[in-house]
Amino acid sequence: MGAIVAIVGRPNVGKSTFFNRLIKRREAIVDEVSGVTRDRHYGKSDWNGKEFSVIDTGGYVVGSDDIFEKEIDKQVELAIDEADAIIFMVDVESGVTGMDEDVAKLLRKVDKPVFLTVNKVDNTQRVADAVEFYSLGLGEYYTVSSINGSGTGELLDALVEVLPESAEEESELPRFAVVGRPNAGKSSFINALIGEERYIVTDIAGTTRDSIDTKYNRFGFEFNLVDTAGIRRKAKVKEDLEFYSVMRSVRSIEHCDVCLLVFDATRGFDGQVQNIFWLAQRNNKGIVILVNKWDLVEKETNSVRDYTKAIKKQIEPFTDVPIVFISVLNKQRIFKAIETAVEVYKNRSKRVPTRKLNDVMLTIIEKTPPPAYKGKYVKIKFCTQLPTPYPQFAFFCNLPQYVRDPYKRFLENQLREHFDFTGVPITIFMRKK
Numbered sequence: 001m002g003a004i005v006a007i008v009g010r011p012n013v014g015k016s017t018f019f020n021r022l023i024k025r026r027e028a029i030v031d032e033v034s035g036v037t038r039d040r041h042y043g044k045s046d047w048n049g050k051e052f053s054v055i056d057t058g059g060y061v062v063g064s065d066d067i068f069e070k071e072i073d074k075q076v077e078l079a080i081d082e083a084d085a086i087i088f089m090v091d092v093e094s095g096v097t098g099m100d101e102d103v104a105k106l107l108r109k110v111d112k113p114v115f116l117t118v119n120k121v122d123n124t125q126r127v128a129d130a131v132e133f134y135s136l137g138l139g140e141y142y143t144v145s146s147i148n149g150s151g152t153g154e155l156l157d158a159l160v161e162v163l164p165e166s167a168e169e170e171s172e173l174p175r176f177a178v179v180g181r182p183n184a185g186k187s188s189f190i191n192a193l194i195g196e197e198r199y200i201v202t203d204i205a206g207t208t209r210d211s212i213d214t215k216y217n218r219f220g221f222e223f224n225l226v227d228t229a230g231i232r233r234k235a236k237v238k239e240d241l242e243f244y245s246v247m248r249s250v251r252s253i254e255h256c257d258v259c260l261l262v263f264d265a266t267r268g269f270d271g272q273v274q275n276i277f278w279l280a281q282r283n284n285k286g287i288v289i290l291v292n293k294w295d296l297v298e299k300e301t302n303s304v305r306d307y308t309k310a311i312k313k314q315i316e317p318f319t320d321v322p323i324v325f326i327s328v329l330n331k332q333r334i335f336k337a338i339e340t341a342v343e344v345y346k347n348r349s350k351r352v353p354t355r356k357l358n359d360v361m362l363t364i365i366e367k368t369p370p371p372a373y374k375g376k377y378v379k380i381k382f383c384t385q386l387p388t389p390y391p392q393f394a395f396f397c398n399l400p401q402y403v404r405d406p407y408k409r410f411l412e413n414q415l416r417e418h419f420d421f422t423g424v425p426i427t428i429f430m431r432k433k
Ligand SMILES: Nc1nc2c(ncn2[C@@H]2O[C@H](COP(=O)(O)OP(=O)(O)OP(=O)(O)O)[C@@H](O)[C@H]2O)c(=O)[nH]1
Pocket: 009, 010, 011, 012, 013, 014, 015, 016, 017, 018, 029, 030, 031, 032, 033, 034, 035, 036, 037, 038, 057, 058, 059, 060, 119, 120, 121, 122, 144, 145, 146, 147, 148
């Protein structure tokens, strides 16, 4: 399982800027006006070879100050419940504020690692200014500049030190996680499968209260349905549903082998759904996309085809993912969904014997070798699948650094075509031999 790090703090202290630096992706919208980070952001980061998920608890809608305060308290509490470590960010420009003190009060009671991080320390003068944050009663702090990166190394060294090891769990049974946005139909789906009211389904979003894994047996195949929601406090959930659901998705994804990504066909494969997809992919999990509430969609001749095309466009370049159109309400194709997840699980744990792999791939490579780069010819000599829990392949050659991404994609596509890795991310390494 992978560790989860949450970044908390009041608006405008630079959480999104820091988050972007961690995941090395210009993704969160950063603005001078406070409260512009609307969607929750989560991504994958690594430091010294240790991977972890990061959640940026931005996402406040501009409102009155007291709404703000309540919101922040709630997010901090959720972060405390779900994260393995917390980065509490404050701003040296504004100094200690009342809101900082409120958050600190919550964090002082926590027995999880908290990293008080003073941001915007862009120069040495400001290092001295940061000293006032001792008054928050959280002990030592780290000074960073999210904008120029200074200080972040020390913080990350200390952070990864306390994170649990991210080894893949030795799970006895395959683990399937049902993930998606609030109200997509996740609980209804699980209910329909297990045929009992263990999960409470209502029209109000965010009412899934149970949080235990469900053992399930179907097609002669036993597996766990993962739903690692942790403690769900109904009141909190109602008010900050999207954040809650993000936390829950991140957790479930970290703990599973295959994600069943459910979304509401009437709402579309939107940005938040794409984020979940992206996270599952980055975590090398198997993925099945379930287009739910298909009963509500007006169907024309080519609906399924057009819809499939539209989704594939959104998930490029990793498009080799099964898409199943379901209606939980009418119990349509819900077993097909599970059957597909089982297939994906098998693909993910597939081992291609080295002999067979080389027979197929070297023939292809001979016919279509890597293009010469800077006048040099690359000779791929052999390849092998690495003994990892998900498919990774190493191709040994004389000049690994000269093999460019398009050729690696070509190799990936060939592997997919010949060995069927549908629904499973593949990693390709070029190694020196
Ligand atoms: N000088 C300086 N400015 C910074 C630094 N980090 C962030 N900022 C600026 O602070 C402002 C707020 O940054 P954001 O990353 O949007 O802050 P946030 O905490 O995510 O804010 P919300 O979206 O409101 O929650 C932006 O104008 C950033 O450019 C820094 O290290 N130094």
